[in-house]
Amino acid sequence: MGSKMDSGISITAEKLVDITARVASKIKVEDREIEKAVGISSFNLAKKSVEKVAFWLTESRNSLLYCKLCGKGPFTKRGLYLHLIRLHRNEIKTMLEEELKNEIRAII
Numbered sequence: 001m002g003s004k005m006d007s008g009i010s011i012t013a014e015k016l017v018d019i020t021a022r023v024a025s026k027i028k029v030e031d032r033e034i035e036k037a038v039g040i041s042s043f044n045l046a047k048k049s050v051e052k053v054a055f056w057l058t059e060s061r062n063s064l065l066y067c068k069l070c071g072k073g074p075f076t077k078r079g080l081y082l083h084l085i086r087l088h089r090n091e092i093k094t095m096l097e098e099e100l101k102n103e104i105r106a107i108i
């Protein structure tokens with residue numbers, strides 16, 4: 001895999017960190033926001049990656065939200081979103097990069 005492709009993945013992942021944190025926090029994200037962030041050609045790839053990574057970030061116990069990365073909680077939706085963005089931004093970006101690479105490999 002070339003470095004040009006890797007830097008493209010890194011840029012795409014960066015654009016998806018905020019959206020992924022919102023999806024993980026059960027805050028509504030419209031499809032067109034994802035499309036606007038990454039462009040229509042990467043939409044399906046981006047949406048799949050966001051959903052997979054978001055699943056690994058949080059868990060819901062007794063309808064309360066907890067961070068799966070460090071176990072903290074319970075949080076409100078907004079509180080969890082801020083926690084993810086402030087404390088786990090780099091982890092989320094790395095997870096998105098890995099997932100985007102996996103999705104691309106599955107296509108080619």
Ligand SMILES: [Zn+2]
Nearest residue numbers: 067069070072
């Ligand atoms: Zn955490």
